[in-house]
Amino acid sequence: MAETAERAIVRRRNGATVIDMPAHIDISTEATLDTAYSELAPKGALLLNFTATEYINSSGIALIVGMLARARKEGRAVAAYGLSDHYREIFEVTRLADFIGLFPNEQAAVAGH
């Protein structure tokens, strides 16, 4: 039962780029996230908005790791907000939280990244 890949909206905010992450982040999201990443402003922080995200599996974690690796190579800060308690825990367990600043909402992420 393959999913129809969901859209990831990319928008600018105070010099940073926000990606509104889809509801499900798994292997079917790969192309979506690739496209979204290619639409980033040439410079500036990357803010991942997980407000609408309900499900991330290990393939999804791998995609986020891939984005983080690219961003670090380009010297971009990466921050995230809107994660549920559960996925915040998973970000901690996987140590993604050591490299991605976690914020409760967009305002805090824009101000704090």
Add this chain to the structure above:
Amino acid sequence: MMTWARTLRRVVGLGTPTAAEADIQRAAATARRQAVERPPIDIAPNDPLLAYFAESRGAVSLDELKLDSPAVRALRARGSKLVVPLISQGELIGLLELGPRLSDQEYSREDRRLLDKLAGQAAPAVRVAQLVREQEAEVRARERLEQELQVAQLIQQQFLPKRLPELKGWQIAAYYRAARQVGGDFYDFIELPDRQVALVIGDVTGHGVPAALVMATTRSILRGDAPRLVSPAAVLARANSLLHGDIPRNMFVTCLYAVLEPATGRLRYANAGHDLPYVRGDAGVRELRARGMPLGLMADMAYEEKETVLGPGEAILLHSDGIAEAHDPARNMFGFPRMRELCARYPGGQGLIDELLSDLARFTGSGWEQEDDITLVTLVRSHGSAQERVLDTFEIPSVPGTERQAMERVAASVRDVGFPARRLERLKTAVAEATMNAIEHGNQGRAELAVRVEVIAMDAQVIVRITDHGGGREIPEATHPDLEAKLAGLQKPRGWGLFLIKNMVDELRVTSDERHHTVELVMRLGGGTDGGNG
């Protein structure tokens, strides 16, 4: 009298020395050439010859000795003429024994003086040689003993269970520690027909290799007969008749043999003179008594068979006398009442074993050398054991993305179990990951192969069993994902699945057979570090 014998062997059969002192060396060389090695003569400690040399020193002709001495008779009988005492530090350590002079003349006074002088010089050297030999013999004896201990230990360990059986609804713990001398303790679990299991504990009299061999024999006899006979009294009676006449006299084996039905807690038992097991229940501690003689003592013994039920929450302790008969520095015995009291205080299982051992350590103090083997086996029946409730069973096709269906369906099936929200989320992630592994690895993404999911509630825990068709295949050990290595491009970004599962559930069990591979995710109710903050 080893010392005498050796000394005499060294010095027998000296020929005639020349008269001149300066010729001692040459005389000794000649003597060595002409010496005939003769068997040593044993001199009994009460032989009058010894008393004689305690009084008088110096060479003496055997013809002059008027003693009723077996040693003197033996020396004369083989033609010896003269004996010279070897004295070191005032102690008689041997005799120089001389035959007739080659010239057939009597030994002169000068000869004797020379011989006394020679003896005075030789004695300390002979004494040193004796001491070296004694020490060597001691070392060899110690090595033999040490080797025997190792053999006994090896036999013993070989025949103790390598792992404990897993019985649904029961916790099993066992402890064995050999004394330095290695007694003959043993315990065993034997699988029987109809999902019954035999519990065995025993103790062979004596120590070392003999005890270890009898232990191994007894264990084999019990294992051989257990599945066919089942009845504890019959098994012990048969073991007794096989052992009787076959094991060394004065050796025997105490043994408790019990058959447990794990599903009901029914326990049938017979006892061949072993220490009584304790059962701890709500009403306190009771002993399981059944009459019977130790195995191997007398032919044709009958054994009383009794029965009890171990109820939910009850525990049984099987033990050998290694703890109860341990002594403190004032020689007080640990004793059975004290064991019984400890059984009453602790619920059983590993906790009880730990308590017994630490109480024993307090009792005996630090310098204690363990007197006998210590063996402890406990079984605890869970509260409400065997109450397995199947909450849901379903299959999904091996198509990417279906793991979310499995996850949601498992979540729905445990809705009434009462997990805090956060633990439910963890279980969901683990189910999704395990199902993904089953689809991708176990079933190789072949849509026609199903992944089977069972959700079971048991003993305050939920078990989710996820089975695929990946049996008989080696499962590669997952590398531990290292985020830094991944970010540096040293590891692939993927490879988080098993890591996530392990971090999400309380326990992960993996089993496989020829055809199937099953992952069990265990999530305890109220357990976990974050149980309250859902």
